Amino acid sequence: MSKFTQDKIVNYLKNYGFVFPCSEIYNGLANAWDYGPVGVLLKNNLKALWWSYFVTGQRNMVGLDSSILLNPDVWKASGHLSSFTDPLIDCKACKQRFRVDKLILSLYPDLKINEKTSFNDLLKIIKDKHITCPSCKKFAWTEIRNFNLMFQTYQGVVNDKKSVLYLRPETAQGIFINFVNIQRSLHLKVPFGVGQIGKAFRNEITPGNFIFRTREFEQMEIEFFCYPKDSEKSFEVWLEKIKGFLYKHLMFSKTNIKLHEHAKADLSHYSSRTIDIEYNFPHGWSELWGLANRTDFDLLSHEKYSKKTLAYLDPKTNKRFIPYVIEPSVGVERLLYALICEKYAIEKVGNDEREVLHLPYALCPYKVAVLPLSNKLEKQANKIFEQILKANLSCAFDITGSIGKRYRRQDAIGTMYCLTYDFDSDKDHCVTIRNRDSMKQERIKISEIIAYLNKANK
Numbered sequence: 001m002s003k004f005t006q007d008k009i010v011n012y013l014k015n016y017g018f019v020f021p022c023s024e025i026y027n028g029l030a031n032a033w034d035y036g037p038v039g040v041l042l043k044n045n046l047k048a049l050w051w052s053y054f055v056t057g058q059r060n061m062v063g064l065d066s067s068i069l070l071n072p073d074v075w076k077a078s079g080h081l082s083s084f085t086d087p088l089i090d091c092k093a094c095k096q097r098f099r100v101d102k103l104i105l106s107l108y109p110d111l112k113i114n115e116k117t118s119f120n121d122l123l124k125i126i127k128d129k130h131i132t133c134p135s136c137k138k139f140a141w142t143e144i145r146n147f148n149l150m151f152q153t154y155q156g157v158v159n160d161k162k163s164v165l166y167l168r169p170e171t172a173q174g175i176f177i178n179f180v181n182i183q184r185s186l187h188l189k190v191p192f193g194v195g196q197i198g199k200a201f202r203n204e205i206t207p208g209n210f211i212f213r214t215r216e217f218e219q220m221e222i223e224f225f226c227y228p229k230d231s232e233k234s235f236e237v238w239l240e241k242i243k244g245f246l247y248k249h250l251m252f253s254k255t256n257i258k259l260h261e262h263a264k265a266d267l268s269h270y271s272s273r274t275i276d277i278e279y280n281f282p283h284g285w286s287e288l289w290g291l292a293n294r295t296d297f298d299l300l301s302h303e304k305y306s307k308k309t310l311a312y313l314d315p316k317t318n319k320r321f322i323p324y325v326i327e328p329s330v331g332v333e334r335l336l337y338a339l340i341c342e343k344y345a346i347e348k349v350g351n352d353e354r355e356v357l358h359l360p361y362a363l364c365p366y367k368v369a370v371l372p373l374s375n376k377l378e379k380q381a382n383k384i385f386e387q388i389l390k391a392n393l394s395c396a397f398d399i400t401g402s403i404g405k406r407y408r409r410q411d412a413i414g415t416m417y418c419l420t421y422d423f424d425s426d427k428d429h430c431v432t433i434r435n436r437d438s439m440k441q442e443r444i445k446i447s448e449i450i451a452y453l454n455k456a457n458k
């Protein structure tokens with residue numbers, strides 16, 4: 001289990017301006033969260049790091065920003081209209097609704113059930129094990145039925161069948177339907193991939209576990225188009241890239257990550273191989289990142305429904321074929337949550353304790369904080385603050401409370417360095433720089449601050 005409870009993490013993130021409950025002054029909106037001043041910096045840094053590692057940092061990758069609202073035929077072709085469903089059961093006594101498979105697995109995690117388990121078999125388990133309602137403890141279940149997870153809305157002024165649209169439940173389909181545009185406009189040769197970061201919406205039956213499962217979230221997805229014969233090798237390459245990102249860039253500990261290979265019988269309709277990269281969250285081991293070989297399912301299906309050819313003309317053989325697709329997909333908030341669990345620590349400092357977030361430099365919401373030792377030194381310290389902002393480094397300025405308390409606050413939000421401007425600084429033109437992790441302090445020249453920061457984090 002992870003070091004801290006979910007409640008501990010939620011309170012910490014709220015207190016320090018990372019994540020607030022959504023619509024709190026109106027008693028909140030269940031399972032919706034807002035990202036505060038520190039949270040938005042961290043989230044943006046995480047997305048930027050993902051983008052630079054997986055998209056601009058790879059020679060055969062490009063990016064895309066496709067629409068959230070798509071022609072509803074897209075969802076027919078992708079199978080979402082018919083099968084993006086979860087098995088739903090209602091408690092007749094208290095009217096609470098549950099996703100049956102998750103309800104059973106929360107009590108019997110070792111039972112072999114998955115999205116292909118029939119409603120009859122699920123109901124039999126509920127009856128045999130006499131599973132009662134977690135909310136009112138009664139045994140008064142309805143039949144199980146399918147519940148489509150797509151949010152429906154209407155386009156234009158008339159709310160009729162013809163104007164129905166859906167909020168996308170994944171960003172992937174925007175990439176598939178643009179495959180030909182992307183390939184032709186840049187004359188790309190297979191293999192190549194397309195990365196996209198964007199909002200997705202799922203009307204989850206049982207959201208929860210803080211930001212782990214919400215109805216509105218962001219995905220960072222890649223669709224990598226390759227020759228069918230190379231798809232298995234490509235799958236392994238992407239698995240290694242994900243591991244590289246988690247272990248080398250985010251510095252995750254290997255003990256908190258495990259791989260869950262889906263059995264052949266459990267694979268989704270579009271997949272020939274799937275691995276879930278799981279993280280040891282406070283609520284237990286759960287999927288963090290999905291990696292799937294989607295074969296040629298999506299492009300073939302869009303070809304069939306749109307009646308447009310989506311085949312790629314192989315310049316070597318002059319023959320057309322539909323590429324296979326490898327898809328690494330991760331939720332921004334899920335990764336952020338795992339990252340916080342991984343990096344948050346409470347450490348002993350002498351007789352005291354400090355909360356600290358050991359983020360890698362690239363992710364720190366503030367790289368550095370400027371702390372004038374006294375109010376009298378504010379003007380001079382402000383000049384340094386301006387100098388750092390001009391250098392395009394995210395910087396905090398804190399003048400409230402004792403210097404010790406200010407160090408603690410910056411440690412808790414992951415600021416890598418604190419610069420203290422004291423009474424000697426006027427004379428020696430130096431400041432004290434303190435490192436978040438080692439807490440070591442050294443004296444450096446004000447004129448060399450930017451060079452120091454750049455050099456230390458190469």
Ligand code: ATP
Pocket residue numbers: 170202204211212213214215216217219287288289290329330331332333334335
């Ligand atoms: P789960 O089994 O947890 O519902 P999934 O297999 O349906 O996830 P995918 O459709 O593969 O998930 O989505 C890819 C990634 O998007 C997931 O690995 C996860 O990181 C993220 N994700 C999916 N659903 C949610 C959600 N409701 N809230 C937050 N992130 C999500």
